[in-house]
Amino acid sequence: MTVREVLLLAASYLDEKELLSALSGGGEEGEAATLLECFNVIENEIALDDYPLKRTERLTFEKGLLPYRSFSSPPVDVCAVVSGGERIRFKMGTEGVLAACAEAEVTYTYAPKRKSLSDSSEHGERISPRLMALGVVSEYCLIKGRTEEGKLWGVKYREALRSAGILRHPLSVRSRRWA
Numbered sequence: 008m009t010v011r012e013v014l015l016l017a018a019s020y021l022d023e024k025e026l027l028s029a030l031s032g033g034g035e036e037g038e039a040a041t042l043l044e045c046f047n048v049i050e051n052e053i054a055l056d057d058y059p060l061k062r063t064e065r066l067t068f069e070k071g072l073l074p075y076r077s078f079s080s081p082p083v084d085v086c087a088v089v090s091g092g093e094r095i096r097f098k099m100g101t102e103g104v105l106a107a108c109a110e111a112e113v114t115y116t117y118a119p120k121r122k123s124l125s126d127s128s129e130h131g132e133r134i135s136p137r138l139m140a141l142g143v144v145s146e147y148c149l150i151k152g153r154t155e156e157g158k159l160w161g162v163k164y165r166e167a168l169r170s171a172g173i174l175r176h177p178l179s180v181r182s183r184r185w186a
Contacts, residue, residue: 008132010124010127015027018042020140054116058173063112067109068104088111088114089112090111095107145164
């Protein structure tokens with residue numbers, strides 16, 4: 008799914024003819040730039056809150072330390088370190104990942120890079136253009152001060168996340184009973 012495809016759908020939901028023509032022409036200024044910023048916010052929100060982007064890379068540790076700059080994308084969280092087919096215990100420090108190995112496959116989550124109109128989303132097919140467009144419209148309405156409309160679009164966006172099966176459920180603790 009391309010960014011332009013999502014933004015054109017969002018502009019059609021907003022029923023903004025000028026915005027549709029600006030996006031069709033390829034301009035990234037004015038309201039089209041605002042809509043693009045909303046796309047970047049929503050893609051980042053989905054990656055950090057609901058559907059993490061994961062990557063596995065073979066990386067080399069320097070004296071037990073794997074600097075964060077060694078990753079192809081800045082990591083948000085490290086999920087696993089595997090060396091020689093075995094999981095290795097690790098610790099995330101301020102400078103990088105600490106583990107007792109020389110080379111390992113590291114699985115981590117990361118935040119998506121900022122996009123332009125010609126780029127594609129990093130979420131692939133799991134996140135539909137419609138779902139992304141609903142989030143973009145909600146964010147756009149909130150930025151423009153159309154809070155009631157933004158709330159309505161936000162409800163549709165959250166429901167689309169829930170329907171797609173990617174909305175994380177908040178943790179809840181059962182209430183105590185004194186019997």
